[in-house]
Structure formats: C-alpha cells, structure tokens
Amino acid sequence: MSRFEINWEVIPLKLKEVFTISRGSKSEVPNVFLSITKNGITGYGEAGPNTRYDETADKVIQYLEALPEGFFDSISSADEIATELEVLKISPNVQSAKAAIEMAWMDWWGKSKEQPLWKLWGNDLPVGPVTSYTIGLDTPEKMQQKIRAADQYPVYKIKLGTDRDREIIEAIRDVTDKPLRVDANEGWTTLEQARKEIEFLSSQNVELIEQPMPAKEFDQMKELKKWSPLPLAADESFIGDENLAQISEAFHIINIKLMKIGSLVKARNVIKEAHQLGLEVMIGCMIESSLANAAGALLALDAEYADLDGHLLISNDTFSELQVNKDGKVILSNLPGLGVDRN
Ligand code: MG
Numbered sequence: 001m002s003r004f005e006i007n008w009e010v011i012p013l014k015l016k017e018v019f020t021i022s023r024g025s026k027s028e029v030p031n032v033f034l035s036i037t038k039n040g041i042t043g044y045g046e047a048g049p050n051t052r053y054d055e056t057a058d059k060v061i062q063y064l065e066a067l068p069e070g071f072f073d074s075i076s077s078a079d080e081i082a083t084e085l086e087v088l089k090i091s092p093n094v095q096s097a098k099a100a101i102e103m104a105w106m107d108w109w110g111k112s113k114e115q116p117l118w119k120l121w122g123n124d125l126p127v128g129p130v131t132s133y134t135i136g137l138d139t140p141e142k143m144q145q146k147i148r149a150a151d152q153y154p155v156y157k158i159k160l161g162t163d164r165d166r167e168i169i170e171a172i173r174d175v176t177d178k179p180l181r182v183d184a185n186e187g188w189t190t191l192e193q194a195r196k197e198i199e200f201l202s203s204q205n206v207e208l209i210e211q212p213m214p215a216k217e218f219d220q221m222k223e224l225k226k227w228s229p230l231p232l233a234a235d236e237s238f239i240g241d242e243n244l245a246q247i248s249e250a251f252h253i254i255n256i257k258l259m260k261i262g263s264l265v266k267a268r269n270v271i272k273e274a275h276q277l278g279l280e281v282m283i284g285c286m287i288e289s290s291l292a293n294a295a296g297a298l299l300a301l302d303a304e305y306a307d308l309d310g311h312l313l314i315s316n317d318t319f320s321e322l323q324v325n326k327d328g329k330v331i332l333s334n335l336p337g338l339g340v341d342r343n
Pocket of ligand 1: 183210211
C-alpha cells in the first residue's frame with residue numbers, strides 16, 4: 001500500500017498594510033502550509049495560528065510532528081478524519097493545526113475523486129454570501145483612504161473598540177454610505193460604553209456589531225442583547241465547543257472560523273445546530289491565504305454572512321482561483337478539491 005508523503009513549511013504572509021485592531025498591530029503572519037501526497041495527488045492545508053487563542057507557528061509544527069506514524073493512510077472519509085482528530089491526544093491541542101490536517105486530506109480526497117468539494121458536499125452552486133472587506137484601525141484620514149482604495153467591495157467591516165470610535169465612523173461616512181459591519185474586538189469594556197456606541201451606530205447604516213465586549217463579560221452581553229437595536233455577533237465568545245443555546249441568549253449571530261473550531265466537518269454540524277436554534281452564521285477568517293479561505297468559502301455556502309477577506313489583505317497569496325465577483329460574493333472554482341491552485 002502506498003503511503004502519504006507529508007511536508008510542511010512556514011510562509012510569512014505579508015499584509016499589504018499594517019493591520020491594527022483594538023488588541024494590537026501586525027505586518028505579517030507566519031502561517032503553516034501542509035501538503036500530503038499519494039498516488040501523484042497533493043492535498044494542501046493551512047494553519048493560521050492566532051495568539052488570541054494562544055497558538056503560534058511553533059505550536060502548529062509541534063502538533064504536526066506529534067501526529068502518529070501513518071496517520072493519513074487509513075482515512076477513508078471526511079467524518080473519519082474529523083473523528084480521528086477529535087480523539088487524538090496531542091498536547092498542546094492546536095485547533096489551527098487540526099484544521100490544516102483535515103483540510104489537506106479533504107483537498108486530496110476531492111482531487112482523487114476529480115470533483116470540487118462543494119459538489120461532493122451536495123451544494124448546487126459554488127456561490128456564497130457577500131463578503132465584507134476589513135478596514136483596520138488607523139487615523140481617520142488613512143481609514144478614508146483605505147475605503148477609497150477598496151471601492152469594489154459592497155460592505156466594509158470596520159474595526160473599532162477605541163476611545164475615538166465616533167470620530168472614525170463620522171470620517172468614514174464622509175466618504176461612503178455603503179453598509180458597514182462593526183467589529184469592536186472586545187474593546188468596549190462596560191455595558192454603558194457598549195450601549196452608547198451601539199446607540200450611535202444604529203443610526204449609521206450598520207448591519208451588525210461583532211464582539212462588543214470582552215468574552216468574559218457574558219452576563220453583561222446578555223443584558224446588551226435584550227436592548228440592542230442591532231444584531232450582535234459572537235466571535236471571541238464563540239470558539240467551537242460552547243453551548244449554542246447559551247450563546248443565543250447573548251448573540252444573534254455566531255462567527256465560525258476554521259482556525260478556532262479546528263474542523264470543517266464539525267463546523268458544518270455547528271452551522272446546522274445554530275440554524276435550528278435561530279442563530280445566524282457568519283464564516284470568518286484569520287489572516288489566511290486563498291487556501292484556507294477556500295475552505296471557509298465552502299462553509300459559507302450554508303451561512304448568512306461571509307467575512308473571508310484574509311487573502312485580499314495580503315501581498316503574497318500562496319494560492320489562487322478563489323474569486324470574489326462584482327457583487328462581492330465569494331465564489332469557489334470548478335477545480336477539484338478545495339478548488340485552489342498553488343502559485
Ligand atoms: Mg472579529
């Protein structure tokens with residue numbers, strides 16, 4: 001029986017512009033790219049470790065090195081690899097590494113079947129929701145410039161959570177009246193502050209507010225939801241194992257990111273469960289290439305919102321063929337597997 005050959009490398013993805021949110025700034029991110037090859041077919045996976053969740057490229061590599069010998073060789077279905085990864089006891093547990101492992105196998109599997117994954121997963125069309133395009137924190141003038149430079153996108157995600165949020169929004173409203181999504185990244189620390197900001201934002205053509213308060217302030221966010229005129233989305237408050245019925249007491253939407261939840265198969269099940277509970281779903285991303293965002297786009301086919309712009313924010317995308325059409329919708333290609341090509 002032929003066996004999988006496994007390789008990985010760290011590629012620093014370079015941001016076109018320094019990316020700032022309420023927690024800090026970055027100009028590049030070291031993502032780990034995994035490739036698995038058998039029978040002349042290579043599947044690719046990507047880990048985008050995020051320090052907010054205590055993950056680093058080193059930890060991803062440690063996890064990959066600790067994979068049992070021949071791990072991929074007996075896998076025959078997506079459900080099986082998801083289950084195997086669930087029961088693996090590797091410490092530390094690294095969700096982005098698990099996401100990369102499952103992604104690589106699924107890409108390989110689709111390619112070996114000569115079918116795009118979106119078809120193998122029963123979707124009629126490869127067209128997802130409109131993606132937002134993120135404008136990182138900066139001076140109001142620079143944020144205006146960024147909006148002008150991103151004129152092709154129909155909706156922007158604005159990073160807030162500062163003591164000058166109103167000034168930023170007013171500056172943005174001087175250059176565009178397009179709908180905005182606001183991400184406070186846990187930056188409003190009291191209920192009073194969150195209410196004040198949301199009250200103002202509710203008159204500014206804002207579609208939703210992401211993570212208004214710190215994840216640890218869950219009870220306060222329950223209060224916020226009772227009052228909020230705008231839908232609230234859980235990002236830092238929803239990693240992957242939380243009780244969704246509880247989450248729905250404080251939020252209207254969950255933001256699922258592969259790098260938090262660690263599995264496409266699990267994410268797909270969570271989408272179903274969330275919908276049954278009346279929660280809407282956004283598929284988000286870290287700073288990632290078109291590879292991991294194609295995996296996100298696959299999930300987004302079943303979601304209400306997409307925030308899959310990581311690959312649009314970098315200057316050295318390592319993969320291609322994931323498209324955003326003129327309406328801002330994310331579109332997967334007809335290529336087999338995840339539908340992306342290594343550049
Ligand atoms: Mg967020």
